[in-house]
Amino acid sequence: MKLSARVNRKYVRPSLIHAALLLGSLIFLIPFAWLVVTSLKEDEDMSRFPPVWVPRQQTMITLRGREVGLATALYRGQRRRVAVIEERETGEQVLEIVEAGPDKGRVFTLPRSEVTKIRHIAPVWKNYPDTLKFLPPETNSGLVFVFNTVILAVLSIIGTVLASSMVAFSFSRLRWPGRDGLFVVLLATMMLPGAVTMMPVFLIFRWLGWIDTLLPLWVPAFFGSAFNVFLLRQFFLTIPNDLEDAAKIDGCGYFSIYHRIMLPLVKPALAAITIMTFMGAWNNFMGPLIYTSSPLKLPLAYALQLFQTAHGGEPALLMAASTMMMLPVLIVFFFTQRYFIQGVTLTGLKG
């Protein structure tokens, strides 16, 4: 009895958890995997069903000093290995038999749909440099967009974390007249759809001369955001009074309580806010769209829109650009997640 419980604890439960996690990860990963695979596919493999999960490319050979594609096609009732030596506007292909035999070197013409390409497994890495080439040259292959986005993200994070934590501290751990009424007002500011206050806000920023700069995008972060204030307030409220009282007895001022006691205790929340603010700034589309116009002041999220065109567009390039845009975020997330895992255990709260 006892043994089976131990086995259960040691082996069965972890494997069940692993199974659940693996299944979940798979479900959550499939669309993303498709995104990455699409970014590495050839044009014509885009729309096949069942989908092509392994990127392929036509095998190329050098024929008389020229790179040509290999294929198979019927010639006099027999399937032959051929090289495509010319594409005609009519949709026909001029083929030359390359396999050894009496017909080697024979040239004939077939419609494209009757020629089967010989493919091998190979990702189309070229989509990535193509994606960068696609951007206007003055953006330095998109580096300008990255630079703008990084500035935006860093300043937004500093402002949001600083201001929101101060305001949340005030709304949760300090008593002052009018606090609860103003808290409802704070919540209420989130409830009015942004579309209707957009125009007056725009006019304020124009009056300040901030149009076509990045200022309207990060300065408001230093006023704290209602969402994050509310979030941090919830965290601050879960901290027991004893710690604060002890600090007061030790003669700590309010700033020390905020700075030395409260902030370290909500580290996981601050980490969460940091990453969410980062994400928000990284993917912010509407703000830059309204306030900036010069191509050199636009951030990344805007550039993505360039890959969608009126009739169709380039799915491979869109997905390649998306992958490149997500990569830094992924890396940041992967290496910072330990902060909100360890955050609490580092403090004096344990036990």
Next chain:
Amino acid sequence: MVALALPGCRSQTSTTPQTELVVWGLQYGEESEGLRARVETFERRNNIKVSVLSMGAGQMNPQKLMTAIVGRVPPDVIHQDRFTIGDWASRDAFEPLDDLLAADADSPDAIKRENFYEACWAEAVYEGKVYAIPSSTDDRALYYNRTLFREAGLDPDRPPRTWDELLDDSKRLTALNPDGSFRRIGFIPNYGNSWLYLYSWQNGGEFMTPDGRRCTLDNPYSVGALEFMVSVYDALGGVTKVDAFASGFQAQELDPFLTGKVAMKIDGNWVLQGIGRYRPDLDFGVAPAPVPKERLEQTLGRAKGRFTGQPPYITWSGGFSYAIPRGAAHRREAWEFIKWMCSPEAGLIEAEAQKRYNLSKGRPFIPGMSANIRVNEAVFAQYAPRVPKFRDSLKLFMDMMPASRFRPVTFVGQRLWDEHVRAFDQATHHRETRKSPKQALAEGAAVVQKELDKVYGREAFPLLNPRVPIGIAVVCGAALLGAAVWRVRGIRALGRVSRQEAWAGYLFAAPWLVGFVALTAGPIITSVFLSFCDYDVLHPPRFVGMHNYAELFSSDSYYLRTSLYNVAYLAVIGIPLGIATGLAIAMLLNAKVGGMSVYRTCFYLPSIVPVVASAVLWAWVLNGDPNRGLLNAAWKATLSVWFGWDPPGWFGAAEWAKPGLIIQGLWGAGGGMILWLAGLQGIPQHLYEAAELDGAGVWSKFRNVTIPMLSPYVFFNLIMGTIGALQEFDRVYVLSGQGAGASSVGPVDSLLVPVMYLFNSAFKYFKMGYASALAWVLFIIILLLTLVQLKIAPRWVHYEAEKK
């Protein structure tokens, strides 16, 4: 290197500083090598730097343009869909170009009306003034697959000419799979690009009276046209079944016409480029779009009637045009730019560059069409495709241009369009809506008529005296200040410690207080005022009292009810599911097993996929066609086999669109998981240990420790979820661009959410006052819900410490 660089430097310093011409709405991309060549030639010849900005898909975002014009920082040139020119011109957003046209009437590069197709030119004229110069154009005709015609025993040289023939041929070309689903459809009336507009014009219907004062959307000929469309859908087994099949039709490479899934379609000339690129060997033909039999008899035959004297076949053209916004900084240069872009020489440069690019990619070059006849002639003479089928098709499209119609130029153009889409949607879904074509069109006509009457009657309302809002704002400000002073004075009554704490409280809250006063309070008060005004943003507001609110609750109550029902559905089902999923994932990820950081990253991934890419992904995952959609393919292989359930149509079906949206939302639940994880990490381990000592099991620990300790987070998620759900917008907005039914709000308005309606009112119909009223109604609803939640919170939310 140095020697090479120097002359460049010198030449730049010696010339006057370059003018920078800002052009919005043009897009550089792989389809626009020719555009780049044209712009670069202009830059070189005029020593002007052209700065181009687009919003993707060649469209300008209306918000961007509107704020820029109101904020007096507009671009110099705007490249805009001609169909919206009337809307913007009527609000004085664009400058009339008549003086510029007259000034260089005699110069060799003058823009002359007679060089343009009549339909294109007339579409850019509003109340007798020219507001834009047409650039590109398109028109529509019937594409048909000759191979499939032969297979079905039809004559490939005799495409259908009348509606009856079209329906007959369609029936013969339609093929089913053994399970009853479509393998191929002969013809889908609204697949491609025809809409009710084309059928209606073919049948002699008009949408507006010539004076533009009355909307005649429900005229008997348009009703007849819609009845025809509905009958074709019904013959195929209903619009939902067709839509499920059709929701797989996306981009050019997926074009079902190329893959033989659709045998005929009415579509624009741009489709030729897609065929040339992806299936140049397709055996297809192009013919004028079939018309009612009566029309042919009265035009080509001897019969006399209302069609006598008209062309037998007609088409519909649209396209883009260049306009100069009000307040543009470089009007002269802008005009030079427009003249250049519309000239035959620029057309040839474009064709040459584009052809070179296409050939380098192994794609044939098939020129697009210009609104300028001279450009078309010059380009066709040199660059027409050599392959007969492409050449003949392009020729047919060009020859049809003189017989083309265009959407009426009116300030309610956008509304008319949207209502006509809605009427089509409601009439084809008659099983759900129980509406006849006549009813659906009459409802649409009434909506448009109301807008017309309001604008023609707006003079009756007084202009808002600017002193009134300023006065009220001052009074409000004084009252606020007074209240604040009174509150602060109250501090004195407190003890020393409390007083210090109060001051500290204000100090710590200062960032938000300052931000609120500076950036939030003013705009909110402004929006209160606007909700009592008729305000189109570009004209001064007029005071209309409670009119906006009255309209919202009376004649427009359908939109309010539908949109509120939709968000209620999304909230009541979506929020608990979201909370449960987020918490479940977080608990799994909080377990102590190896490889956790990899798992965490996997679950977090979906929430960082950029919105644009995620829309494309989901259109693929939730595709209604089991032969295309990933989820439906899995469904068909499992649930259909086990229980005989048919896969749902998701965004293509009225009752499945919202569940689709919820599922899509759950995929992003990993983003919320961070918060849950942070909360879980905050639960002291000793509580679990104590519970275990008491003999608590897994469920009991979850129920008695985890849930109470997490209740502040549940509460937070509930409030934020409610606010977020009622303001749902982004995803619906993006989805609407990805084939969520015919209308932008899902089939039968199933995805019409309040903020979507608000956005459309404000930025598509220019009804900012009405949108503000809607925002306040929404605000009150959210506020009430939040207050109720705050009120019941103490009963179930457990805080470690709270100072009352």
